[in-house]
Amino acid sequence: MGTAMESTMAGNIMRVLKDYSGLFVQGIGFTLLLAFIAVTFGTIFGTFVALLKMSSNKIASFIGTAYIELFRNTPLLLQLYIFMFLLPEIGINLSPFAAVSVGLVLNTTAYISEIIRSGIQSVDHGQTEAARSLGLSHVQTLRMVVLPQAMKNILPALANEFVTDIKETSLASTFFVGDLMTTYRTINGATFLTLEPLFIAGVIYFVLSFTLSKLVAYLERRLRA
Amino acid sequence: MIKFEHISKRFGSLEVLKDVTQQVSQNEIVSLIGPSGSGKSTLLRCMNLLEVPSSGRILFKGEDITAKGVNINTHRQKMGMVFQHFNVFPHMTVEKNITMAPVNVKKMDKEKAHIKAMELLDRVGLKDKADVKPVKLSGGQKQRLAIVRAMAMEPEVMLFDEPTSALDPEMVGEVLEVIKDLAKTGMTMMIVTHEMGFAKEISDRVFFMNNGVIAEAGTPGKIFEEPDNDRLKEFLSKVL
Ligand SMILES: Nc1ncnc2c1ncn2[C@@H]1O[C@H](COP(=O)(O)OP(=O)(O)OP(=O)(O)O)[C@@H](O)[C@H]1O
Ligand SMILES: [Mg+2]
Numbered sequence: 001m002g003t004a005m006e007s008t009m010a011g012n013i014m015r016v017l018k019d020y021s022g023l024f025v026q027g028i029g030f031t032l033l034l035a036f037i038a039v040t041f042g043t044i045f046g047t048f049v050a051l052l053k054m055s056s057n058k059i060a061s062f063i064g065t066a067y068i069e070l071f072r073n074t075p076l077l078l079q080l081y082i083f084m085f086l087l088p089e090i091g092i093n094l095s096p097f098a099a100v101s102v103g104l105v106l107n108t109t110a111y112i113s114e115i116i117r118s119g120i121q122s123v124d125h126g127q128t129e130a131a132r133s134l135g136l137s138h139v140q141t142l143r144m145v146v147l148p149q150a151m152k153n154i155l156p157a158l159a160n161e162f163v164t165d166i167k168e169t170s171l172a173s174t175f176f177v178g179d180l181m182t183t184y185r186t187i188n189g190a191t192f193l194t195l196e197p198l199f200i201a202g203v204i205y206f207v208l209s210f211t212l213s214k215l216v217a218y219l220e221r222r223l224r225a
Numbered sequence: 226m227i228k229f230e231h232i233s234k235r236f237g238s239l240e241v242l243k244d245v246t247q248q249v250s251q252n253e254i255v256s257l258i259g260p261s262g263s264g265k266s267t268l269l270r271c272m273n274l275l276e277v278p279s280s281g282r283i284l285f286k287g288e289d290i291t292a293k294g295v296n297i298n299t300h301r302q303k304m305g306m307v308f309q310h311f312n313v314f315p316h317m318t319v320e321k322n323i324t325m326a327p328v329n330v331k332k333m334d335k336e337k338a339h340i341k342a343m344e345l346l347d348r349v350g351l352k353d354k355a356d357v358k359p360v361k362l363s364g365g366q367k368q369r370l371a372i373v374r375a376m377a378m379e380p381e382v383m384l385f386d387e388p389t390s391a392l393d394p395e396m397v398g399e400v401l402e403v404i405k406d407l408a409k410t411g412m413t414m415m416i417v418t419h420e421m422g423f424a425k426e427i428s429d430r431v432f433f434m435n436n437g438v439i440a441e442a443g444t445p446g447k448i449f450e451e452p453d454n455d456r457l458k459e460f461l462s463k464v465l
Contacts, residue, residue: 129275130312130371134326134378135302144325148316 012196020187020197027183028204030097034172034179035165037101038108039158045105046112051142053117064113071110077171079103084175096175104169112161119154120146156220163212167205180204226251226413227272227382232281234267241267242278243437249382249415254408256424257417258448259434260460265417266386268434272415273297273304273384286381302330305375309387311367313359319346319370320355323377331378338377345373349403365396369403376407383407385416421464425449433457 017024053064071079083103087094094102123146131141173181180201187197227249234242241264249255257265270276271283274290274297282291290300314322323342327333333341346352349369351362359367368388375383388404389397401423408414408427418424424431424445431448433441433456441454449465452458 124312126308126310126312127314130306130308130314131326132298133273133275133301133304133306134375135298135330136326137298140329144329145314 023183027180030178031180034169038104039162041105042108042112045109049113050116068110097177100172115157119150123149159216228284232278235279252411254414256428256431263434264437304382305380306384311371364392365399368400382413
């Protein structure tokens, strides 16, 4: 009996793959796109939030810290819900995909700002002092001396954040935004199959995440060499 | 050239400098000596405001650089600083280490900055290292690079904070030679050092610091041969 069930399942998986391969490809595309948007904009805003937090101005520093703590200490799914309902409330009407993107970006910003802050702080303070003693401004020092050196630590961590986000974006499927979990939900709705499309999605997530993490680890070793 | 008046510096409750007043004239070479923790580095770092004095003022060529609204970056261009741990920029080539500040701060023409850098490197025997990264340099070479990096800004004063303390003994000489050459050009210098022989040889005046004050200031002859201060006598008996 066990073998009978296994063979039906194998058959179903083949059938789902055959009928819905385009949907899986699309799901992978949206998942990667969401992670890419989150990390790209998260890096831009995260740099800004990191600088706020490290500012000697107490108010700026408080705002930076508050932002980071707020987003890191509440669930992402709750944040996504809030943006979904808050944005229309304040007169911003976005597609679900755009609204989810905003939520993911703001959430990722908090995590990335900590990556950037620790990257910056890993650079010996003597580097800053030498640059300032040559007459470089605070901004020039950051741009030409500190950030290029911090990159060695920041880049691998950003790449890991991208891998994390690939998995986190699955929460966005709650709002049917076309990502890989949305693919599962669509197939589930059409075929009433659950485990089969879940297994397929799981394998895809695993392969994406595993290969990218290994790639990052490899690049990290190269960068440090 | 530099006057500092009633400089005090506190880190929290710790008073590191206590109402220090002195001056350094143009072309003068002053060494700062004294026991560890006496405030030598802090005083030196106050000169270019890497440490901001808690009170007192610093006049550079008559201008109060501790006043509100002063652009400290323009003053720092005129004061080169050399650190104990070199602090050369590891991500830039030797040549870029030198040209970076003149090009970006003084807006010097790149070609001109390059020629100047090569001249300076030649002077300290590092011309053939222009295109390597600092990891490839020995400690002595790094410190020579740090000195010419500061020189490239054509400063009017050079500040040295224990420039040879982090070096292997066999490399101390080459760095001291570069500083002595600089002295011959008439550069105004303040040098924190534990090399008493060097201080004696190069200085016009020596400041002995103890417990946050300049306990005695005078010519090397006076400081090393006929010290008045008891703490200085004790210090010299330990280090000489
Ligand atoms: N950023 C800082 N925060 C707190 N305390 C400091 C700081 N910098 C220096 N100090 C303290 O100030 C005192 C004087 O330090 P300073 O570095 O000026 O001494 P020094 O004479 O240069 O000593 P050394 O010969 O060991 O270099 C020391 O007790 C030191 O611990
Ligand atoms: Mg010191």
